[in-house]
Amino acid sequence: MIKSQMYDDKELESVEPRSHLQLNLAHEPEHTYIFDEYSQEQLDGILDKVAFYCDLTLGLSMKDFVLREKTLSQIFVPVASFDDPDQQSANDEVVAIVEGVVYPWFGIAYRID
Numbered sequence: 001m002i003k004s005q006m007y008d009d010k011e012l013e014s015v016e017p018r019s020h021l022q023l024n025l026a027h028e029p030e031h032t033y034i035f036d037e038y039s040q041e042q043l044d045g046i047l048d049k050v051a052f053y054c055d056l057t058l059g060l061s062m063k064d065f066v067l068r069e070k071t072l073s074q075i076f077v078p079v080a081s082f083d084d085p086d087q088q089s090a091n092d093e094v095v096a097i098v099e100g101v102v103y104p105w106f107g108i109a110y111r112i113d
Contacts, residue, residue, distance in 0.1 A: 013059055013060065015056045018054050019051070019054075022047065024083050025080050026062065027077075029043045034099055055111060062081050063092060066078070074101065075100065075101060078097070082094050094109075
């Protein structure tokens with residue numbers, strides 16, 4: 001779905017599949033569609049107890065999603081990224097959840113294990 005909105009000369013980054021990951025939220029829950037029923041404290045409590053599995057082989061960093069993919073970022077907004085202690089900032093982490101800016105479209109790139 002994401003690749004269909006990207007320019008043909010742009011390639012997704014290679015991602016190493018990993019397990020036992022946490023999510024970093026990019027927005028307050030009330031500013032998202034997918035998590036708007038939760039308070040920040042409730043959602044932090046839930047997400048701290050759940051480990052996620054990323055079986056992606058290709059992905060897009062938060063920074064590239066917003067700054068490089070202008071067409072894509074008009075349709076979708078990144079909601080969360082996979083926590084990666086090897087990255088210098090959350091902006092360099094791979095996008096885990098996207099949602100439509102206007103329409104209720106959702107993209108989730110993980111499995112709960």
